[in-house]
Amino acid sequence: MSILTWAISANIENSIIEFLRDKVHNQALQLLDCNGVAQNVNVYAGRELNNNWNLPLIQIYLDSKPDVQRLAIGSNKRFKSWQVIIDIRTLLSGQESNVADWIEDEINDGITIYDYTPNSINPEIPAKVIIGHGRVDFVSSLPVPEFDNADKFDQNRYRITIKIWMNS
Amino acid sequence: MITAIITAKGQPIPTVIQQVLGEMSEEHTKILAEAHKVELDNAIDATRERVLKPTGNHLKDAIEVEKLNVADLKGYGVGNVAELNAKTPWWIWINFGRALSGRTVPIGTDERPGLQGHFEPNTKGILTRSQPKFPIFPKKAISAHNYIEKALGIMVGKIRELLK
Numbered sequence: 001m002s003i004l005t006w007a008i009s010a011n012i013e014n015s016i017i018e019f020l021r022d023k024v025h026n027q028a029l030q031l032l033d034c035n036g037v038a039q040n041v042n043v044y045a046g047r048e049l050n051n052n053w054n055l056p057l058i059q060i061y062l063d064s065k066p067d068v069q070r071l072a073i074g075s076n077k078r079f080k081s082w083q084v085i086i087d088i089r090t091l092l093s094g095q096e097s098n099v100a101d102w103i104e105d106e107i108n109d110g111i112t113i114y115d116y117t118p119n120s121i122n123p124e125i126p127a128k129v130i131i132g133h134g135r136v137d138f139v140s141s142l143p144v145p146e147f148d149n150a151d152k153f154d155q156n157r158y159r160i161t162i163k164i165w166m167n168s
Numbered sequence: 169m170i171t172a173i174i175t176a177k178g179q180p181i182p183t184v185i186q187q188v189l190g191e192m193s194e195e196h197t198k199i200l201a202e203a204h205k206v207e208l209d210n211a212i213d214a215t216r217e218r219v220l221k222p223t224g225n226h227l228k229d230a231i232e233v234e235k236l237n238v239a240d241l242k243g244y245g246v247g248n249v250a251e252l253n254a255k256t257p258w259w260i261w262i263n264f265g266r267a268l269s270g271r272t273v274p275i276g277t278d279e280r281p282g283l284q285g286h287f288e289p290n291t292k293g294i295l296t297r298s299q300p301k302f303p304i305f306p307k308k309a310i311s312a313h314n315y316i317e318k319a320l321g322i323m324v325g326k327i328r329e330l331l332k
Binding site: 047048049063064066067069081083085137139140144145147148149150151154157159161163 | 260264265266267268269270271272309311312314316317318320321322324325
């Protein structure tokens with residue numbers, strides 16, 4: 001019996017999250033709130049918005065796999081892409097665009113993709129080995145339309161859509 | 169592709185080239201717009217959670233390929249936002265997980281007492297407002313389906329193939 005844990009999609013999703021968390025941490029990236037107090041930028045995983053999340057935040061999740069072309073005729077090797085949504089939600093207007101610019105600069109050269117293995121002793125720190133480099137293509141980058149009575153999570157929102165490319 | 173340009177006598181070549189390029193560009197944007205419409209339809213169907221309602225406006229019908237002809241702007245667009253806002257304002261809710269009103273969870277009987285009905289069990293049926301009538305209290309927010317981004321992601325890869 002073999003237990004299937006994380007496959008490539010989960011590995012790619014988590015590699016991006018870990019990459020951005022490291023960048024935020026290493027640069028001690030913060031944004032000011034309406035009182036002029038600096039707030040940490042948080043990076044969260046998941047399609048569903050969680051009301052317990054703290055703003056400002058970067059929400060990341062794998063959305064789809066739009067490309068699965070063959071690398072060559074007669075080969076079962078595929079040139080695949082993984083499409084990832086990055087939703088940015090900030091406390092003050094204008095900050096969402098600044099964070100978007102920062103993210104685009106940081107991920108422009110691609111990211112290291114790891115293969116993660118669950119760690120039962122310390123689940124927060126799974127074991128990992130490098131499996132390749134993911135190239136980044138930008139599919140879209142624009143503010144999300146304003147909503148009439150939006151709550152704090154949707155007042156200042158920006159969405160970046162990227163494709164990660166890897167040979168597999 | 170080899171293209172032969174036949175000009176009327178006396179027309180300067182740059183003028184003719186400009187005309188031909190203009191027509192080609194317009195034709196290309198039409199091809200892309202029509203392909204994009206197909207991908208949007210596919211993405212909407214692929215992420216559909218309940219059956220298509222039998223009556224009323226449908227998002228797929230409201231997303232249309234439209235010829236643009238405003239000043240120097242000529243070509244084709246897909247999904248006129250003003251039209252979508254008027255006919256199917258839930259286009260934004262389905263894509264981004266938030267309605268234009270700011271709402272995330274669908275309205276229930278507690279807010280609109282007349283809203284009662286039933287869902288066909290085991291068929292992913294839509295709310296049917298006939299007997300038996302039960303009050304409904306939705307609790308789950310509609311999540312982002314990202315059909316716009318899904319279609320864009322496919323189109324980015326298809327552009328070169330479509331314009332061969």
